[in-house]
Amino acid sequence: MQDRLHILEDLNMLYIRQMALSLEDTELQRKLDHEIRMREGACKLLAACSQREQALEATKSLLVCNSRILSYMGELQRRKEAQVLGKTSRRPSDSGPPAERSPCRGQVCISDLRIPLMWKDTEYFKNKGDLHRWAVFLLLQLGEHIQDTEMILVDRTLTDISFQSNVLFAEAGPDFELRLELYGACVEEEGALTGGPKRLATKLSSSLGRSSGRRVRASLDSAGGSGSSPILLPTPAVGGPRYHILAHTTLTLAAVQDGFRTHDLTLASHEENPAWLPLYGSVCCRLAAQPLCMTQPTASGTLRVQQAGEMQNWAQVHGVLKGTNLFCYRQPEDADTGEEPLLTIAVNKETRVRAGELDQALGRPFTLSISNQYGDDEVTHTLQTESREALQSWMEALWQLFFDMSQWKQCCDEIMKIETPAPRKPPQALAKQGSLYHEMAIEPLDDIAAVTDILTQREGARLETPPPWLAIFTDQPALPNPCSPASVAPALAWTHPLPWGRPRTFSLDAVPPDHSPRARSVAPLPPQQSPRTRGLCSKGQPRTWLQSPV
Amino acid sequence: MSYIPGQPVTAVVVSALAQAPPRLGLTPPRRAGNGHPKQQRVEIHKLRQGENLILGFSIGGGIDQDPSQNPFSEDKTDKGIYVTRVSEGGPAEIAGLQIGDKIMQVNGWDMTMVTHDQARKRLTKRSEEVVRLLVTRQSLQKAVQQSMLS
Numbered sequence: 001m002q003d004r005l006h007i008l009e010d011l012n013m014l015y016i017r018q019m020a021l022s023l024e025d026t027e028l029q030r031k032l033d034h035e036i037r038m039r040e041g042a043c044k045l046l047a048a049c050s051q052r053e054q055a056l057e058a059t060k061s062l063l064v065c066n067s068r069i070l071s072y073m074g075e076l077q078r079r080k081e082a083q084v085l086g087k088t089s090r091r092p093s094d095s096g097p098p099a100e101r102s103p104c105r106g107q108v109c110i111s112d113l114r115i116p117l118m119w120k121d122t123e124y125f126k127n128k129g130d131l132h133r134w135a136v137f138l139l140l141q142l143g144e145h146i147q148d149t150e151m152i153l154v155d156r157t158l159t160d161i162s163f164q165s166n167v168l169f170a171e172a173g174p175d176f177e178l179r180l181e182l183y184g185a186c187v188e189e190e191g192a193l194t195g196g197p198k199r200l201a202t203k204l205s206s207s208l209g210r211s212s213g214r215r216v217r218a219s220l221d222s223a224g225g226s227g228s229s230p231i232l233l234p235t236p237a238v239g240g241p242r243y244h245i246l247a248h249t250t251l252t253l254a255a256v257q258d259g260f261r262t263h264d265l266t267l268a269s270h271e272e273n274p275a276w277l278p279l280y281g282s283v284c285c286r287l288a289a290q291p292l293c294m295t296q297p298t299a300s301g302t303l304r305v306q307q308a309g310e311m312q313n314w315a316q317v318h319g320v321l322k323g324t325n326l327f328c329y330r331q332p333e334d335a336d337t338g339e340e341p342l343l344t345i346a347v348n349k350e351t352r353v354r355a356g357e358l359d360q361a362l363g364r365p366f367t368l369s370i371s372n373q374y375g376d377d378e379v380t381h382t383l384q385t386e387s388r389e390a391l392q393s394w395m396e397a398l399w400q401l402f403f404d405m406s407q408w409k410q411c412c413d414e415i416m417k418i419e420t421p422a423p424r425k426p427p428q429a430l431a432k433q434g435s436l437y438h439e440m441a442i443e444p445l446d447d448i449a450a451v452t453d454i455l456t457q458r459e460g461a462r463l464e465t466p467p468p469w470l471a472i473f474t475d476q477p478a479l480p481n482p483c484s485p486a487s488v489a490p491a492l493a494w495t496h497p498l499p500w501g502r503p504r505t506f507s508l509d510a511v512p513p514d515h516s517p518r519a520r521s522v523a524p525l526p527p528q529q530s531p532r533t534r535g536l537c538s539k540g541q542p543r544t545w546l547q548s549p550v
Numbered sequence: 551m552s553y554i555p556g557q558p559v560t561a562v563v564v565s566a567l568a569q570a571p572p573r574l575g576l577t578p579p580r581r582a583g584n585g586h587p588k589q590q591r592v593e594i595h596k597l598r599q600g601e602n603l604i605l606g607f608s609i610g611g612g613i614d615q616d617p618s619q620n621p622f623s624e625d626k627t628d629k630g631i632y633v634t635r636v637s638e639g640g641p642a643e644i645a646g647l648q649i650g651d652k653i654m655q656v657n658g659w660d661m662t663m664v665t666h667d668q669a670r671k672r673l674t675k676r677s678e679e680v681v682r683l684l685v686t687r688q689s690l691q692k693a694v695q696q697s698m699l700s
Contacts, residue, residue, distance in 0.1 A: 542614055542615050542616040543616055544615060544616060544619075545610055545616050545617070545619035546610065546612070546615060546666050547608050547610040548608060548609055549604075549607070549635075550604070550609060550670055
C-alpha cells in the first residue's frame with residue numbers, strides 16, 4: 001500500500017511539473033519546484049527529528065508546503081484552461097466593447113491577530129496534574145499565495161492566542177478573499193513535565209491519568225492524513241503530531257479598516273477531536289490595504305495652472321497625481337526632494353473633472369478643470385496641458401483613479417500604514433548540540449530539593465539511589481564559554497522536554513546570573529518568544545537579596 | 551581570652567575578638583591558611599522577648615535570591631544563608647556567631663539549598679529554645695576585607 005502511494009505521489013509530481021513546463025510559466029514553475037523541495041526536506045526532517053517541538057515545526061512546514069503545492073496546482077489548471085480557451089475561441093471582432101477597466105493592485109496586510117479562548121471548568125480539566133498543551137498556527141491564503149504565522153504553544157493559562165507576526169500580501173485586487181485557517185495539534189505530555197515540584201512528583205509517582213490515557217488512545221486510533229487529499233500528497237506515516245483544522249473564516253474588502261476589528265470564526269472541530277480548543281468564536285485583527293494608486297504616482301507632467309483669481313496669470317508647474325491629491329511643484333525635482341508643492345488640489349470621490357471647453361474662447365486649448373466643494377463654496381482649478389495627447393493621458397489617469405477609488409472604497413480615504421514584516425527567523429532545523437547548560441531551562445519553581453523531599457516523604461526508602469538527572473551535576477564539563485557560537489539555543493529551549501523532567505542548574509559562569517535562554521544564545525530570539533515564556537513561568541529572575549532578622 | 555588546651559594556635563587568633571564562652575563539642579579547626587573556611591558549631595539559646603523567641607541576628611541569602619548582592623560570600627554564585635548582622639549583646643553574639651558566617655545546618659537541617667523564607671522558618675521555630683548551628687567562617691582578615699568593601 002505504501003509503495004502504491006509513493007508511485008501515485010511521484011506520478012502526481014511528474015504531472016504537475018509537466019504542466020508547469022508546458023505553460024512555460026517560469027515563475028510559477030520555479031515556485032512549485034521550490035515547494036516540492038521544501039516538502040521533501042520537511043518529510044526527511046520529520047522522520048529524523050526526535051524532539052517534540054521540532055516535530056511540530058516540521059509537520060507545520062509540511063502542511064504549509066502541501067497547501068502551497070495544491071494552490072499552485074490549482075492556479076496552473078486555471079491558466080492551462082484559459083490558455084486552451086483562448087486558443088480555440090477567438091473573439092469575433094477585435095473592436096469589441098472597450099477593454100474593461102481593471103482596478104489597480106494593492107498590498108494587503110493583516111497584523112495583530114488575536115483569538116480569544118473560553119476555558120471552562122469541565123471534566124477535561126479536573127485532572128490537575130496535567131497541563132494540556134496545544135500547538136497552533138494560522139494559515140492565510142489570498143489567491144494563490146499562502147503564508148503562515150509562527151507556531152504558538154497554548155495551555156490553559158492563556159486567555160487568547162496572540163500572533164505577533166504580520167503577514168503581507170502583495171498584488172491583491174479589491175475583490176480579494178483572504179482565507180484564514182486555524183490549525184491545532186495536541187501536544188502529548190507523556191515525557192515532558194511542567195510546573196512546580198508537586199506536579200513533578202505527582203507525575204513521577206503516578207501513572208498516566210484517565211483523560212491523558214484516553215487522549216493517547218484517541219491519537220493512536222485516529223486515521224492518518226494531514227487533512228488535505230492524502231492520496232495526492234501522502235504524508236509520511238510517522239507517529240508524529242497531527243494538525244487538525246480548528247476554525248476558518250474569509251475576509252474581504254469590507255473588513256478592511258485602519259484599526260482593530262473583530263470578525264466571526266467558523267468553528268470546524270468538535271470536542272471529540274483530540275486537538276479541540278475552546279475557542280470563543282471570533283478573531284481580532286487589523287486588516288489594512290494600500291492600493292497602489294495611493295502610494296505610487298499615477299501620472300505626472302508639465303501643466304499650466306491658473307492662479308486663483310487671476311485670469312491671465314498662468315504658472316507653469318510640474319504636476320504629480322498621487323493618491324487623492326494633485327501636487328503641483330515648481331520644479332520636477334521638487335517632487336523627489338520633498339519640497340512643499342506650490343499648490344495641492346484634492347482629487348477625491350467628490351471631485352468633478354471636466355475636459356474644459358471653458359477657456360476655448362481665450363484661445364487656450366487642452367484645458368481641464370477640477371472642481372471641489374468646500375462647504376458652500378465650489379473651488380475650480382483650471383489646468384492647461386501641453387498637447388491633445390497630454391490632455392488625453394491626464395484624463396485617462398484621472399478616470400482610472402476614480403475607478404480605483406470606487407473599487408477600493410474605504411482604502412482610498414487615507415493611506416493606511418503597513419509595516420513591512422520583519423523577516424522571521426526560521427525555526428532551527430536541528431538544535432545545535434552546544435553546551436548542555438545553554439539548553440537547560442532554569443526555573444525557580446523546579447526546586448530539586450523540594451521534589452526529593454516530597455518523593456522521599458511519599459515513597460520512604462524507595463528512593464535511595466539518586467535520581468538519574470542528578471548525574472549531570474557530577475559529570476559537569478569545564479565552564480562553558482558563554483560566547484560559543486554553538487550555543488544557539490533552539491527557539492523553544494524554554495520548553496525543552498527531557499525524559500527526566502526539567503532539572504535546575506546553578507549558574508556556573510562567574511558572570512551575574514541571567515538565566516533567561518534569551519541571554520545565552522548568540523542570535524537574539526525574535527520577540528515573539530516572550531509571551532510564551534511568560535505564560536509558563538510565574539516568577540521573574542531574583543533581583544533581591546533580602547535580609548531578615550531572626 | 552581563654553586558651554583551650556589542645557587547640558592549635560590559630561584558634562586563639564580567631565577567638566581573640568569574640569567574647570565567646572568555651573564552646574562545647576567544638577570540632578578541631580583545620581590548619582587554616584588564608585581564606586580556608588572553618589567549620590564552627592554555635593549553640594544559641596533563644597531569648598524571650600514578649601511573645602517571640604529571638605536569636606539576635608539577621609540572615610541574608612537563599613536559592614530564590616540574587617547571590618551577586620551578597621557582600622560576605624567569596625563566590626558570588628553562592629546561594630547559601632549568611633549572617634548579615636549580629637545585634638549587640640544578643641544571644642547570637644553571646645554564642646559566638648559572627649557577621650559573615652555562612653550557616654550550613656540548623657539543628658541538623660541543611661541550610662545550603664533553601665529559600666530565604668524556609669531558612670527563616672527553620673531558625674524561628676517556636677517549639678525550639680536552643681538552636682545548634684553549623685557555620686563556616688572565612689579567615690578573619692578576609693571577613694574584615696569583605697565587610698569593608700561592601
